[in-house]
Ligand SMILES: [Zn+2]
């Protein structure tokens with residue numbers, strides 16, 4: 001299995017998870033043209049996608065899903081709450097409902113969805129299992145729950161939201177209500193929360209850790225790297241998925 005990001009952050013998100021026969025996109029917060037352009041960097045075409053999984057309905061994750069799915073006839077998997085937001089945007093035969101803790105098999109990848117605390121209707125995040133490796137991708141989470149920790153056990157690789165530096169957020173220019181939303185229990189994970197999650201997951205067993213969904217206003221890659229490296233130790237096991245460049249293929 002290998003994975004990559006087409007871009008990560010509040011301006012748009014999309015991940016790719018690929019096994020021998022199956023190519024999944026997770027979220028699509030970019031226009032069709034932008035997705036095609038970004039996929040070309042990874043030597044892929046939109047026609048190659050087996051399915052699109054959607055975590056939740058926020059536009060940085062879903063704005064491009066319906067158009068991409070319709071144009072290339074790609075099945076879409078999401079929770080009832082997420083699908084209810086876009087039900088009229090594409091034919092119902094293209095959509096499949098996901099339930100928290102009910103794994104689905106797509107091609108040769110087993111996808112384990114689990115519910116997370118975030119201010120969306122029914123937000124899910126995913127663990128991918130190709131029977132050789134387990135990869136977790138988790139962004140847009142307000143706080144770490146016991147359910148999340150249990151869902152993320154025995155991973156080989158983890159992409160985790162490291163949204164903001166708490167001090168930069170408090171002292172920054174965001175209006176008060178937005179600061180409260182980001183910090184809140186249904187907002188986004190701070191750097192400290194992300195690192196604390198990592199520490200609870202036996203980080204020495206993770207061959208690859210990716211920090212994702214970094215705020216462009218309330219965070220700095222240098223801060224994230226320093227905090228993560230204190231836990232991960234080896235530079236070759238760590239990377240940051242950025243808004244513009246995303247992240248090149250990571251092999252598991
Ligand atoms: Zn987001």
Ligand SMILES: [Zn+2]
Nearest residue numbers: 056058118140
């Ligand atoms: Zn969100």
